Amino acid sequence: MTGRVSRIAWILFGTGTVLFMLLPMVLLVLFSFGGNELASFPLRGLTFDWYTALFAKSDFRVALENSTYLSVAVGATSVPVGMLAAFAFAGLKRRRAGPAIAAMAAPLMMPPLVLALALFSAYSALDISLGLSTVLPGQVVFIQPFVILVIYARMADFDRTLLDSARDLGASPFRAFVTVTLPIISPTVIGAALIAMALSLDEFIITYYTIGGGLTLPTLVWGLLRRSLDPSVNALATLILIGTVGATILAIRATRYRG
Amino acid sequence: MPQRPFVLVLFALPATLIFLLFFVGPFAYFAVMSFWSVSAYRLTPGFDLENYIDVFTEYAYPLGFTFAIALAIATVTTTLAFAFAYLARFRAGRWGPILLFVTLITMFGGYLVKIYAWRTILGSTGILNAGLLGLGLIDEPLPWLLYNPGAVVVTLVHFLLPFAVLPIYGSLRGIGDAQLAAARDLGAGPSRSLVDIVLPQCELGIVVAFMLTFFIAAGDYITPRLVGGPSTAMIGNFVESQFITALNAPQSSALAVAILAVCAGTIFVLRTGMRKALAVR
Amino acid sequence: MNAAAEDLRPGRRAPLVRLRGISKTYGNVAAVKPLDLEIDSGDFYALLGPSGCGKTTLLRMIGGFTEPTTGTVEIDGIDVTRLGPERRPTNMVFQGYGLFPHMTVRQNIAYGLKVHKVAPSEIRARVDEIIALVRLEPLADRRPDALSGGQAQRVALARALVMRPRVLLLDEPLAALDLQLRKAMQEELRRIHRSIGGTFVFVTHDQGEAMALANRIAVMDAGACVQEGGPEDIYRSPKSRFISTFIGDANVLAGRRRNNRIELEAGAAFDDEGPDEAVIVVIRPEAIALGAAASGSDTLQLAGRLAESVFLGPYVRYRILLDNGAEAIVHSSDLQGRRTLAVDEPVTLSWARDRHSVLPG
Numbered sequence: 001m002t003g004r005v006s007r008i009a010w011i012l013f014g015t016g017t018v019l020f021m022l023l024p025m026v027l028l029v030l031f032s033f034g035g036n037e038l039a040s041f042p043l044r045g046l047t048f049d050w051y052t053a054l055f056a057k058s059d060f061r062v063a064l065e066n067s068t069y070l071s072v073a074v075g076a077t078s079v080p081v082g083m084l085a086a087f088a089f090a091g092l093k094r095r096r097a098g099p100a101i102a103a104m105a106a107p108l109m110m111p112p113l114v115l116a117l118a119l120f121s122a123y124s125a126l127d128i129s130l131g132l133s134t135v136l137p138g139q140v141v142f143i144q145p146f147v148i149l150v151i152y153a154r155m156a157d158f159d160r161t162l163l164d165s166a167r168d169l170g171a172s173p174f175r176a177f178v179t180v181t182l183p184i185i186s187p188t189v190i191g192a193a194l195i196a197m198a199l200s201l202d203e204f205i206i207t208y209y210t211i212g213g214g215l216t217l218p219t220l221v222w223g224l225l226r227r228s229l230d231p232s233v234n235a236l237a238t239l240i241l242i243g244t245v246g247a248t249i250l251a252i253r254a255t256r257y258r259g
Numbered sequence: 260m261p262q263r264p265f266v267l268v269l270f271a272l273p274a275t276l277i278f279l280l281f282f283v284g285p286f287a288y289f290a291v292m293s294f295w296s297v298s299a300y301r302l303t304p305g306f307d308l309e310n311y312i313d314v315f316t317e318y319a320y321p322l323g324f325t326f327a328i329a330l331a332i333a334t335v336t337t338t339l340a341f342a343f344a345y346l347a348r349f350r351a352g353r354w355g356p357i358l359l360f361v362t363l364i365t366m367f368g369g370y371l372v373k374i375y376a377w378r379t380i381l382g383s384t385g386i387l388n389a390g391l392l393g394l395g396l397i398d399e400p401l402p403w404l405l406y407n408p409g410a411v412v413v414t415l416v417h418f419l420l421p422f423a424v425l426p427i428y429g430s431l432r433g434i435g436d437a438q439l440a441a442a443r444d445l446g447a448g449p450s451r452s453l454v455d456i457v458l459p460q461c462e463l464g465i466v467v468a469f470m471l472t473f474f475i476a477a478g479d480y481i482t483p484r485l486v487g488g489p490s491t492a493m494i495g496n497f498v499e500s501q502f503i504t505a506l507n508a509p510q511s512s513a514l515a516v517a518i519l520a521v522c523a524g525t526i527f528v529l530r531t532g533m534r535k536a537l538a539v540r
Numbered sequence: 541m542n543a544a545a546e547d548l549r550p551g552r553r554a555p556l557v558r559l560r561g562i563s564k565t566y567g568n569v570a571a572v573k574p575l576d577l578e579i580d581s582g583d584f585y586a587l588l589g590p591s592g593c594g595k596t597t598l599l600r601m602i603g604g605f606t607e608p609t610t611g612t613v614e615i616d617g618i619d620v621t622r623l624g625p626e627r628r629p630t631n632m633v634f635q636g637y638g639l640f641p642h643m644t645v646r647q648n649i650a651y652g653l654k655v656h657k658v659a660p661s662e663i664r665a666r667v668d669e670i671i672a673l674v675r676l677e678p679l680a681d682r683r684p685d686a687l688s689g690g691q692a693q694r695v696a697l698a699r700a701l702v703m704r705p706r707v708l709l710l711d712e713p714l715a716a717l718d719l720q721l722r723k724a725m726q727e728e729l730r731r732i733h734r735s736i737g738g739t740f741v742f743v744t745h746d747q748g749e750a751m752a753l754a755n756r757i758a759v760m761d762a763g764a765c766v767q768e769g770g771p772e773d774i775y776r777s778p779k780s781r782f783i784s785t786f787i788g789d790a791n792v793l794a795g796r797r798r799n800n801r802i803e804l805e806a807g808a809a810f811d812d813e814g815p816d817e818a819v820i821v822v823i824r825p826e827a828i829a830l831g832a833a834a835s836g837s838d839t840l841q842l843a844g845r846l847a848e849s850v851f852l853g854p855y856v857r858y859r860i861l862l863d864n865g866a867e868a869i870v871h872s873s874d875l876q877g878r879r880t881l882a883v884d885e886p887v888t889l890s891w892a893r894d895r896h897s898v899l900p901g
Binding site: 006010013014017018020021022023024025027028031080081082084085087088089091092100103104106107108109110111112113114115117118119121122125137138140141142144148198199202204205218221222225233237240241244245248249252 | 266267268269270272273274275277278280281282284285286288289292339342343346350351354358360361362363364365366367368369370371372373375376377379380386417420421449470471474475477478479480481485495498499502508512515518519
């Protein structure tokens, strides 16, 4: 019966794709605990050596500090800015809001390299010295569309009559916003903040070109990769993975994301 | 929600400012730079098509090659993403959300890190070779798994797949189950409903996914550098080397603009083609 | 419950749809318990019951969207149990309608014919015919998002009817419409049914709708068909307490039969043959009159006090507190009478014996 065959085909396809998506990351985590110098099988024992080696590097501490600061700053910037923009778009008719959000999402469609070089050129033309503060807006400009999209989608399902009730009972628009809207959408906002922070933590290209001499975890990965065969890079990569994936899982739980 | 235009504008202002100051502005400046030239390491404004001429003469091959490989990557990724999203939305039942969850998770983990992971998987001492050796299918590790265009394709498809799945899934979610049940009731088999009912309604998601993958693949330079080997130089490599090594920003910019224009043109053709093909007669 | 033995009407031909021993179990939950059902050609048949009673599952099994766990489905003498919906001579109007948003009304309706490779000229003719039937001409080139709920419903109906199915299935067709629209659509559906003379089977939880549209109703509860028949039969002779309260309002008076005599807790008594057991006596509110009736052995009386009277337009609804503490509802179209009754005033209720049903309690 063709139904049976197609069912099996779908199951194979689904499992195959999932494995394809997960494999490299699983391997990375595995190797970070592996006893070998080279990232190959068979694994010779499990060890935390690479992690200790990593933590011992002074570079690592600096990078960790910078990455944390940056991702928190990016979250703290992109969320209020994106939230306000999402409200503005939510007030527009659907027809108008579409293109506006699409325009905001343009930075996502560009190769990040072009964005990075453009920012670098602009900074040097204006004689602005590079550092974490120049990385921040570059990251925000491509992270804010995510925040806007997530919150906009939430607002589309938001029950406006709740605000009407609040107003009817005497609340000013501002008070209604703070006491009714915010609490209700707070899971979504938290989710958006976590996604923003995860995206910032992961970001490499724009950071690399606009940070000047500084270090973040991803640029440290790059540095370690250049000096080939430093296996502590696996440990570093695993840590970044845990950070970003952990944040995403929390975000999904917070927003009860359905797609 | 703000209704008055003044409040709307006010709310949208911060995001718009950031957008203008840190995206539109720099990008416009960078694009204009493509008409400038460099003499003695100093940027000289002017109007000069020299850089573009170089693009189409000196860099014609990498441009064409990049276009071809990016097209291949975008096509493979979008098709795979569509199949996966379709599976998750319509066929997987209660496994659907789990599939989506996995997709979301794999979006992160670092771009560099994934490239590096593929380098180790495909290398001579990597697990693919180790597996084939172990199964006795080969006697010696295959050196050609790595450092060729194929490796670039596999790596980028892997990286871009989650980004492509999400917009397509978003589109598919908007298609109610009642529609597919009705199509079946009226006699349409699964492939017929796919073409008649599903594809026309997820055109937007597919185009977004394709655009995303196409642009990002076309401008990539790290992947070809790390897993593509010397024979796989993409435009991104030249954009980077011209800017950083040769300190020739105008040339770099011209190359970037060229590839972007080519991509944009292709998307336009694709979109029109899709519209025509899926139009309801 | 065997419908065939129950209603062998004179001159009845073989039924169009015959379900035998049909059931559906999910895990260890029985959505539909094994039952038999027969639907005649030309019927406007209702599957009526509260949420979760299995009516939609039953409909879907007739349509082929759900495979039965046991039993067979026969349509027009052919066993279609193993056939998918696309191979059965049925079409369904789905809940939520399932209109294709990227197609116009006309294209939506033509879709099934296109899939079946009907000639374009014939498609045009049939689509025009059906659009005229459901009165959608001015909207033919609109998209679904430009239609109101009632209009969308008619498109869904047209899309199914244009296929000329032997059986048209409707899943809660009027559920999403407001009251006025629902009444209008009920009329429309009746008109269309009369006009094409087809067989319609629909699912509803609204007993008023079932009564208004159907010529036969199957009342379902917890996966079983608890009564089947014409609307009047079910209304006048409900077979259980559930049915009597589900369909229309009902007064349910508790009592006991002993030595072939029933004594109601509320006071009245009468002769009734049967085993000694607890019983309930069901009387419709409009069957009760206020005030003492002309005495006779075929009327019964109860005493009580007026608790509340509400003017509802065509009739007044009285709530009476009976002597034993139970309540009775009386509907009276004697609008004048209301003015003479005060709250807490003693009243007498009376009804004819042939207007009540006695059921085991």
